[in-house]
Amino acid sequence: MEARSATLGLLPGLSRQFPVAKTIEMFRKTCINHYFELEAARVYDTGIMKIPIYLSEGSEQVPAAISTISSHFLIFAQHRCHSYYLSFGGDMRKLIDELLHRETGCARGMGGSASIHDPSIGMYGHSGLMGDQVPLAVGAALGSAKPVLAVMGDASAEEDYVFGALAYAATKKLPVLVVCEDNDLSILTHVATRRSWGIDEVARSLNLPSIDIADDPWLIAHYVGSFLGKLPALINIRTCRHRWHAGTGKDGEPEWNRLELMKEELRNLGLESEAGEIETQARQTVHRIWQEQLQKPFKQ
Amino acid sequence: MARTVAETIQAITRRHLLENRGLLFGQCVSAVGWIGGTVPEMTEEQGIVELSMADVAGAGIAVGAALVGRRPIYVIRYQGFMWYNAAPLLNYAAKSKEIWGVPCPLLVRSLAMEGGIGPVASASHHGMVTRMPGMSVIAPMTPGEWTQAWEWFMSHDDPLYVSEHRRSFSIDYEMESVLNPRADITLLAIGASRLNALEAMKLLAAERITCDLIHLLWLKPFEVTEVILESLKKTGLGLVIDSDFEIAGTSRSIAYELMHAASVPVYALGLEDRTAGFAPHLDNPTPPPAKIVRQVKTLITSELKKVP
Numbered sequence: 005m006e007a008r009s010a011t012l013g014l015l016p017g018l019s020r021q022f023p024v025a026k027t028i029e030m031f032r033k034t035c036i037n038h039y040f041e042l043e044a045a046r047v048y049d050t051g052i053m054k055i056p057i058y059l060s061e062g063s064e065q066v067p068a069a070i071s072t073i074s075s076h077f078l079i080f081a082q083h084r085c086h087s088y089y090l091s092f093g094g095d096m097r098k099l100i101d102e103l104l105h106r107e108t109g110c111a112r113g114m115g116g117s118a119s120i121h122d123p124s125i126g127m128y129g130h131s132g133l134m135g136d137q138v139p140l141a142v143g144a145a146l147g148s149a150k151p152v153l154a155v156m157g158d159a160s161a162e163e164d165y166v167f168g169a170l171a172y173a174a175t176k177k178l179p180v181l182v183v184c185e186d187n188d189l190s191i192l193t194h195v196a197t198r199r200s201w202g203i204d205e206v207a208r209s210l211n212l213p214s215i216d217i218a219d220d221p222w223l224i225a226h227y228v229g230s231f232l233g234k235l236p237a238l239i240n241i242r243t244c245r246h247r248w249h250a251g252t253g254k255d256g257e258p259e260w261n262r263l264e265l266m267k268e269e270l271r272n273l274g275l276e277s278e279a280g281e282i283e284t285q286a287r288q289t290v291h292r293i294w295q296e297q298l299q300k301p302f303k304q
Numbered sequence: 305m306a307r308t309v310a311e312t313i314q315a316i317t318r319r320h321l322l323e324n325r326g327l328l329f330g331q332c333v334s335a336v337g338w339i340g341g342t343v344p345e346m347t348e349e350q351g352i353v354e355l356s357m358a359d360v361a362g363a364g365i366a367v368g369a370a371l372v373g374r375r376p377i378y379v380i381r382y383q384g385f386m387w388y389n390a391a392p393l394l395n396y397a398a399k400s401k402e403i404w405g406v407p408c409p410l411l412v413r414s415l416a417m418e419g420g421i422g423p424v425a426s427a428s429h430h431g432m433v434t435r436m437p438g439m440s441v442i443a444p445m446t447p448g449e450w451t452q453a454w455e456w457f458m459s460h461d462d463p464l465y466v467s468e469h470r471r472s473f474s475i476d477y478e479m480e481s482v483l484n485p486r487a488d489i490t491l492l493a494i495g496a497s498r499l500n501a502l503e504a505m506k507l508l509a510a511e512r513i514t515c516d517l518i519h520l521l522w523l524k525p526f527e528v529t530e531v532i533l534e535s536l537k538k539t540g541l542g543l544v545i546d547s548d549f550e551i552a553g554t555s556r557s558i559a560y561e562l563m564h565a566a567s568v569p570v571y572a573l574g575l576e577d578r579t580a581g582f583a584p585h586l587d588n589p590t591p592p593p594a595k596i597v598r599q600v601k602t603l604i605t606s607e608l609k610k611v612p
Contacts, residue, residue: 078372114403121404128371130406131396139361139392143368146353147327165391168358172365174358193359 005195005202006216008188008242010260013217015226019269022222030065030072030221031270031279035286037087038066038263040096043294044086044103045252046209053103055116058084062246063185064256067264070153070183070219073228077153077181078144079127080137084185094122100297119302126150127136135160138182139169145178151235154182156161158240159190161203174210181231181239182207186216187245205237216240219262220268308318310341310442310473312447313413315376316454318344320419321351326327329353330379339379339415340473367392370402370410380414383452383467384424386432397463398438407461409452415548416495417470418589422582426589427575428546430467431553434524441524443495446478449521467523469496469547479519483535487516489600490535492562492570494520494554496590497545504596513600520544523554526536528565536562541607542570543600547590550574569607573599 006012019027021129041061048057064087068238070077071091072088089099093112102109102120109131110120121129128144130137137188141154161184184203188195207214213234217223219241231237244258270279307315320346333343333354339555346352353376355362366378382390393412400408416428434441440462444450450466457464482505493501498519505515516535520526538544542562545595546555555572563570573591582587591599 052583080368111404121406122402123406128406129400131392131399131403133391133395136392136396138366139364140368140371140396142361143365144368144372145368146365147369147374148372150372165358165360165364168356169362169364172356172358172361 005200005205008259010262010265012242013215014220014223018223018226019273022225024121024275026225027222027270027273027275028074028278028282030068030225031266032282032286033068033071033091034065034221034263035283036101036290037068037090039287039290040086040090043290045153047294048252054105055103055105056250057117057252058250059247059252060087062086062258062262063087063187063219063243064071064141065136065221065266066183066185066219066224066241066243069224072227072230073140074151074232077126077151078141078148079125079153079155080130080141081127081155082130082134082137082145082160084157085120085130085155086117089120089127089239091124092127093125094120094127096293097297098122100294104297135163135166138166139151141180142169142173142178145173145180146176151179151181152233154180156182156184158188158195158203159198162199167206167302168206170212170236171210174212176235179235181228181235184238184240185243186240187243189245189249191249193237194226204238204240214239217242219243221266306476307447308451308474308476308523309445309447312450313342314344317452320375320377321346325351325374327351327353327369327374327376328379329369329376331354331355331357331362331376331381333379336482339381340470342413342473343379351380355367360391363389366394366410367408370372370397370408371406375409375411375458377411377413380412382425383414383416383427383429386414386429393473393585394433394436394439398436401462402438408463409457410463411457411464412463414465414467415468415597418496418547418587420582420584420587423579425555426580426587428467428469428548430465430523431548433465434554439463439465439524440522441465441467442522443499444521445469445472445495445497445519446475448478450598452521467495471499472494481519481531482515482517483522483531484514484516487514487535488541488604489513490516490518490532491596491600492518492520492532492544494523494546494548496543496547500546500590500593501596503593504600507593507597508600513604515600518556520558525557526558526561528562532562533566534552536566536568536576538569538570541603542566542568543603544570544572545596546572546589549572549577551577554595571599571603
């Protein structure tokens with residue numbers, strides 16, 4: 005396995021080859037995801053949410069990048085998937101309501117933060133068994149012949165049935181893109197303590213197109229685009245979890261801050277002022293929607 | 305000539321694959337005997353999906369196909385393999401509608417068999433399914449009962465666990481409940497134990513002990529019918545017989561429910577609390593007729609002693 009770094013697999017000049025409109029879209033989605041999670045954390049800390057919360061701060065750009073390339077996936081994610089829900093067009097108000105235990109939530113309060121879904125965007129809920137979304141995704145691809153996105157973490161990648169599902173997808177050449185958000189942590193246990201292999205290596209051994217890369221959104225978008233015609237495929241993406249596994253706490257600074265790196269790249273591209281406006285607008289929009297939803301009565 | 309259970313399943317499956325875009329998932333489906341002749345000899349293009357030997361992943365793949373509306377039939381060759389397969393079936397398919405309002409219509413054909421086949425392959429295991437919310441459970445033994453299971457499945461959008469027994473595959477007749485005006489005990493039998501109960505009744509009749517026999521088809525939801533209540537109140541004594549384990553199993557659960565509903569003692573007789581071995585004398589089969597006879601005689605004697 006390669007060592008973790010913010011530059012793993014980076015392809016020089018990639019952002020300049022990327023259409024500006026797509027870059028803007030990707031950044032807008034990233035900002036929406038980011039400020040949604042900041043608001044969620046702020047509200048969570050008031051104590052009104054009585055559920056565990058799984059925040060995606062640090063990896064908000066991953067679904068932003070994937071959805072910018074293709075929004076036509078059926079989606080099977082797991083916990084820490086607020087940003088997938090939002091990036092693929094899920095209703096933010098319904099997500100807020102879900103976190104506030106409401107009947108009007110996207111899973112009527114049954115899903116909490118971990119098991120959200122939205123049939124209107126083809127997103128299925130997660131049961132709570134880590135990694136079980138991968139065989140489900142493979143079955144959905146077999147049954148529907150539509151492209152399916154399966155998202156897991158580096159811990160789920162170790163579940164034995166994930167291998168069985170990847171192997172079956174490879175055998176039957178099913179249109180599944182498996183994304184492993186590899187934050188190097190199973191709660192607090194590092195990957196190196198748990199295994200000596202990479203899930204990208206496992207995928208390659210099954211003859212799946214596969215790559216192990218940093219969480220740079222242009223890089224992610226590049227590989228999503230190039231793998232789309234070669235599914236099944238797997239992308240292992242090294243991300244940084246800014247907060248605890250569950251909850252809003254932090255254990256110091258993350259190894260790198262992709263949002264700040266993204267803004268730096270936008271400056272290099274001459275898009276600093278557009279980026280500033282997008283970020284301000286995203287922050288204000290998300291705050292306003294949270295405030296409006298908070299005004300409504302909620303169940304303790 | 306009447307159709308057997310196996311022929312019935314095969315015909316229904318063929319029609320489902322040809323007319324409904326249905327799918328059938330399983331391991332070694334097309335290998336030896338097409339699952340006891342219950343699977344039509346059709347191709348993968350026609351909907352027979354051979355899975356790899358990865359049981360947990362395989363069940364998940366079937367569940368995924370159910371989520372996108374293919375109404376798959378998922379065959380588990382031995383009910384003991386449910387200890388692998390249960391995770392996606394009971395934790396996702398059974399819960400999907402309740403948690404997300406997303407139906408997951410999947411028919412699980414889980415096959416029991418017995419007779420010197422060791423600790424995993426023998427026995428029924430529907431008890432592990434009945435204790436989890438969201439999955440209906442039926443144990444058909446006749447062509448008409450299997451058809452009833454299928455019709456229920458196709459008219460609902462829920463998953464259904466069909467606890468089959470290989471002893472049923474050759475059955476080409478229906479089984480009616482047996483009710484006698486002067487019965488001494490009510491037997492309520494599940495799955496393959498129904499066949500053993502019928503044999504036991506003949507042996508008991510020779511000893512002038514008369515039984516009512518009520519065949520239990522739906523295990524979940526379980527309905528306490530008037531027929532059951534009337535029989536229990538008439539005999540004052542019940543025995544639920546099952547081909548699954550007795551302790552914490554379906555037989556005891558149903559006995560408990562019936563005891564409260566009828567206010568008469570209802571006992572349970574299922575598999576013993578021990579692991580089956582391969583040697584014949586170490587097997588742990590569905591309670592055989594002789595054992596049912598012994599149990600009935602013991603119960604009748606002990607209950608008579610309680611009468612003031």
